[in-house]
Amino acid sequence: AHVTFKWLWKTKCTPKIKVFGWFLLSDRLNTRNMLKRRHYNIGTNLDCLLCELHIEETVEHLFFHCTFSKECWCL
Incomplete structure (x- = not known):
């Protein structure tokens, strides 16, 4: 996995923001x-x-x- 994704999942923000960030970085936002x-x-x-x-x-x-x-x- 890219280092950005690893950083995102290790942050202390709420899971909702982590999932949104993952969608954003993965080009999955609708x-x-x-x-x-x-x-x-x-x-x-x-x-x-x-x-x-x-x-x-x-x-x-x-x-x-x-x-x-x-x-x-x-x-």
């Missing part, structure tokens, strides 16, 4: 991009629902570029 890749019927609109811009909802967008998420991180 973003609209991921659901399309897994052939879920979500339609053709892959735009971010949080910032309502015409930008595809990916993990990178949600955590680093989305204006809504940036405001939440700054609180």
Whole structure:
């Protein structure tokens, strides 16, 4: 296993946060991009629902570029 995963599971945070971190690092979060890749019927609109811009909802967008998420991180 990668050293990041070992570090994640040894941290003292709650299991809920550990599992979320594991999903994030393993590219398993159910973003609209991921659901399309897994052939879920979500339609053709892959735009971010949080910032309502015409930008595809990916993990990178949600955590680093989305204006809504940036405001939440700054609180």
